[in-house]
């Protein structure tokens with residue numbers, strides 16, 4: 001099967017598209033639909049998958065989970081009405097509310113990262129968890145002499161300052177060498193089966209395949225909930241409202 005064309009990679013605001021059904025398969029009590037192209041975001045990079053529907057005149061498929069592997073997006077769920085056949089044309093529609101929240105949470109993670117960078121902390125970015133249930137970003141590093149509360153206050157103030165600048169999200173598809181020139185930190189392992197993309201906020205670049213707000217102010221209010229240091233890992237928990 002050809003790799004699924006990832007439409008959300010080039011247009012992150014696109015929530016609907018037409019597609020061609022490559023395959024419909026029953027698996028572990030669910031149905032897995034694969035398409036030639038999709039607007040559905042598969043879970044990854046700390047961002048949860050989209051929900052939504054795929055339909056045509058004959059059938060409606062409810063997308064409950066979206067996964068990515070070896071270039072293929074699996075839309076997992078059940079048919080509410082009828083069933084597609086391979087080769088049929090369908091319309092995809094992402095749950096806009098869920099996507100909007102996940103996008104704001106994900107972009108909020110980048111703003112924490114920008115704030116930390118601007119404050120001059122040289123911590124190395126690690127895991128990000130941009131789920132509605134307690135989002136956080138982790139770094140390897142140390143707080144040194146500063147208390148977690150003092151650092152949280154500084155990052156919180158810097159975040160407000162950054163959000164007030166009205167910075168637009170820019171995306172660029174680049175080679176790994178160009179990536180190193182644009183980004184403060186490039187992880188050792190980047191997915192080989194997805195386009196190589198950098199997200200830029202001004203001159204701050206991050207290798208990222210997630211979905212992002214058009215302008216940083218679209219995140220809304222962003223606050224630091226807590227900072228915790230343990231075994232050389234600093235966890236910065238945040239919230240958006």
Ligand SMILES: [Zn+2]
Pocket residue numbers: 106107110199208209210211212
């Ligand atoms: Zn991102």
